[in-house]
Amino acid sequence: MIFKYKQCKIYTNCTIKTCFLLIFFLIATLSCKKLVEAPPPALQPVGTAVYDNNATAAAVLTGIYDRMIEGIGLSSGRNSISVLAGLSADELQNYNNNDATLSQCYNNALNSTNVPIWNEIFQHIYTCNAAIEGISGSNNLTEPIKKQLLGEAKFMRAFFYFYLVNAFGNVPLIISTDYKVNAVAFQIPQERIYVQMETDLKDAQGLLNSNFVAADGITATSERIRPNKWTAIALLARIYLYKNDWENADLEASKIIANNTMFNLVEDLNNVFLHNSYEAIWQLQPVLPGYNTWDGNFFILQTPPNDTYPVTLSHFLYESFEPGDNRKANWTDSISDGNQTYYYPYKYKKGLYEQNGTVTEYLMVFRLAEQFLIRAEARAQQGDLAGAVSDLNVIRHRAGLKNYTVPLDKPSLLTAILQEKRIELFTEWGHRWFDIKRLKTVDAVMYTVAPQKGTVWNTNWQLYPIPLAEIQKDVNLVQNPGYK
Numbered sequence: 001m002i003f004k005y006k007q008c009k010i011y012t013n014c015t016i017k018t019c020f021l022l023i024f025f026l027i028a029t030l031s032c033k034k035l036v037e038a039p040p041p042a043l044q045p046v047g048t049a050v051y052d053n054n055a056t057a058a059a060v061l062t063g064i065y066d067r068m069i070e071g072i073g074l075s076s077g078r079n080s081i082s083v084l085a086g087l088s089a090d091e092l093q094n095y096n097n098n099d100a101t102l103s104q105c106y107n108n109a110l111n112s113t114n115v116p117i118w119n120e121i122f123q124h125i126y127t128c129n130a131a132i133e134g135i136s137g138s139n140n141l142t143e144p145i146k147k148q149l150l151g152e153a154k155f156m157r158a159f160f161y162f163y164l165v166n167a168f169g170n171v172p173l174i175i176s177t178d179y180k181v182n183a184v185a186f187q188i189p190q191e192r193i194y195v196q197m198e199t200d201l202k203d204a205q206g207l208l209n210s211n212f213v214a215a216d217g218i219t220a221t222s223e224r225i226r227p228n229k230w231t232a233i234a235l236l237a238r239i240y241l242y243k244n245d246w247e248n249a250d251l252e253a254s255k256i257i258a259n260n261t262m263f264n265l266v267e268d269l270n271n272v273f274l275h276n277s278y279e280a281i282w283q284l285q286p287v288l289p290g291y292n293t294w295d296g297n298f299f300i301l302q303t304p305p306n307d308t309y310p311v312t313l314s315h316f317l318y319e320s321f322e323p324g325d326n327r328k329a330n331w332t333d334s335i336s337d338g339n340q341t342y343y344y345p346y347k348y349k350k351g352l353y354e355q356n357g358t359v360t361e362y363l364m365v366f367r368l369a370e371q372f373l374i375r376a377e378a379r380a381q382q383g384d385l386a387g388a389v390s391d392l393n394v395i396r397h398r399a400g401l402k403n404y405t406v407p408l409d410k411p412s413l414l415t416a417i418l419q420e421k422r423i424e425l426f427t428e429w430g431h432r433w434f435d436i437k438r439l440k441t442v443d444a445v446m447y448t449v450a451p452q453k454g455t456v457w458n459t460n461w462q463l464y465p466i467p468l469a470e471i472q473k474d475v476n477l478v479q480n481p482g483y484k
Contacts, residue, residue, distance in 0.1 A: 051134035054145045058217040060131050061152045064124060065225065069284040069363060071294030073120040074163060076284070076363050078102075078298050081163055083311065084116055085430030088461075090449045091317045092427070096310030107453060108446070108461040112468035112483050117167060119467070121160045122174065128157040129177050144209075148217045151207030155227045158200040159235060165190045166242075166434045169463045169480060186476035197239055204232040222276055225285040225362065230256055230263070234281045234366040237374050242438055249378040253371040256281065263368045265398050269330040273347050275362040279369065283362035290357040296348030299427065304337040313343040316449060317426055320419070326400035327423060345427045364428065369395055373421045380413045388413055395420055437462050458482060 050056040071077030079101060086092035087106040094106035104110045131153040135146055157175070164171050172185035173193055208229040214221040237252035256263060264278045272279055286292055301309045313332060321328040333346035350361050376391035385408055392413075393403045404416055418435060425431040436442040442462050450457035460482025468484075471477045 048134055048137075051138040052140045054141055054216065054218075057131075057135060057138070057141055057149055058145065058215060060127070060134075061149055061156070061217075061226075062215055064127060064156060065284055066287045067124075069286055069294075071297070074117045075365075077294035079116050080295070081117065081167070081430045082295065082427050083298065085167075085433035086427050087311065089433040089436065090314055090445060091432050092311045093314045094311055095305035096307045098307055099310060102310060107455045108450060108457065109455065110461075110464055110483075112465040112471070112479065115465055115467040117163070118464075118470070121164050124160050125157055125164075125174055126177065128153045128160070129175060132157070133177060145217045147207045148209050148213060151204040151209075151229075151232070152217075152227050154200040155204040155208065155232045155235070158197040158204070158239075161193055161197050162235065162239065163430070165193050166430070166437070167464050168466065172477070184474060184476055186474075187478060194239060194243055198236065198243075201232050201236040201239065205229055205236065208232055223285065224276055224280045224283050227282055230259065231282040231366060234371060237371060241374050241378060242434075244381075246378040246381040250375050250382065253375040253378065256368065256371045257375065265368055265372075265394070267398060269326055269398070270349070272367070273349075273361055273364050275360060277364070277367070279367045280362070280364060281366035281368060281371075283364055285362050286359055290354050290359065291352055292350035292354065292359055292361045293348050293363045294352065295345075295363060295427075296350045296361060297352035299345040299348065300333070300351055301335045301342060301344045302351070304335060304340075305342055311344075313345060313426075316452075317422070318343045321423060322401060324400060325423065331426075347427070369398075369424050370421075370431075373417060373424065376417045376420075377414065380410055380417060383410070385410065385413055388417065392417055392420055395424055399424075 240249035380388035465483035
């Protein structure tokens with residue numbers, strides 16, 4: 001097959017839309033027919049050629065970010081991890097039983113023939129692997145761009161694996177484009193994948209620019225839309241927290257918190273999610289002129305819930321706000337049908353398309369508030385209760401709440417930190433769902449929540465099923481317990 005493509009054009013607003021990129025991206029990712037199946041060797045030269053110059057190499061990574069913001073999968077919109085994990089946990093309520101994915105997540109009843117995000121994540125991982133190989137083997141890239149792009153690719157591989165293991169548990173570790181090896185990959189323990197994530201992030205931290213850079217991968221910019229050194233540190237802090245490595249979680253989060261020339265909490269809660277917010281460690285930029293985020297489009301109810309706007313905040317979450325919490329006033333809103341009031345997330349204030357073409361909101365991926373809460377938990381676990389309370393109160397103060405003072409025992413403080421994280425980060429990237437699993441409180445929470453969803457909780461449901469189609473293609477894959 002012969003592909004024809006046009007010259008790449010890099011736009012000043014950091015969006016890259018080219019025939020070349022689209023063709024490459026489709027070849028490198030969407031052509032993957034199963035989780036580990038790479039394009040056959042005949043297509044590999046197309047992937048290799050893009051690393052012959054800086055512009056096309058940078059376009060490969062930009063293609064990933066563009067794909068993530070399109071509102072069709074893991075990162076944003078209807079089938080994002082924010083929605084699916086929010087439904088699986090106790091954050092969101094579903095009103096559309098015709099949408100199998102939404103209703104099955106809400107009822108904790110996914111089946112192996114309908115599994116979200118798995119294929120998409122592995123497609124992204126394949127692109128990252130191809131980029132790492134292509135960039136490392138290129139003799140034509142300038143050294144600064146080579147370092148930045150290699151750092152981005154390694155960061156993104158760790159990023160995607162974080163969501164993969166927290167959704168599915170033990171999964172194959174795919175770190176090359178060798179289709180013969182990948183086609184028969186088997187699952188390995190999560191602990192080994194966390195080691196790979198840590199390795200990738202340490203590499204990325206040393207490779208990535210300290211500044212935010214533009215679409216060319218090198219020019220400093222105020223746009224916070226490409227991963228940089230601090231983005232890698234943010235994910236590394238989270239990884240250490242999930243590994244119970246409290247000392248290093250504290251250390252990495254402290255690096256970002258100390259960088260107050262680049263990052264600060266935004267005191268006005270209504271401005272936190274604006275583009276280039278000083279709280280943002282990494283955002284995704286909408287790629288179409290005049291379009292804001294798909295999260296805003298999906299979460300903001302234009303009517304009472306229906307098939308188009310099918311989710312609301314659950315009463316579990318809405319009723320868990322303390323009196324006087326400004327996040328309830330500023331980050332939630334409501335609509336009524338005359339008989340019932342429905343509450344919805346209002347962190348993003350814009351629906352989607354703005355008539356005047358002005359884009360004011362970018363999708364937040366990492367922000368500073370999480371780092372304070374990571375450090376608070378890490379300090380509490382190390383016995384530094386005063387330090388933990390100090391970090392916790394930074395978040396509470398911004399929300400207009402009184403300082404946390406008592407009780408000052410470790411278990412009570414950890415419970416308070418988890419509650420604060422629940423309120424601060426609701427409907428953002430699955431934090432609540434992952435936290436209750438990580439802290440082994442998922443059964444206690446879901447045994448109460450599930451009956452009110454109209455279902456019966458089974459501890460197996462805390463992992464999503466491996467797609468049956470992939471198990472049928474790869475004899476080395478094993479289904480997660482409780483699924484067929």
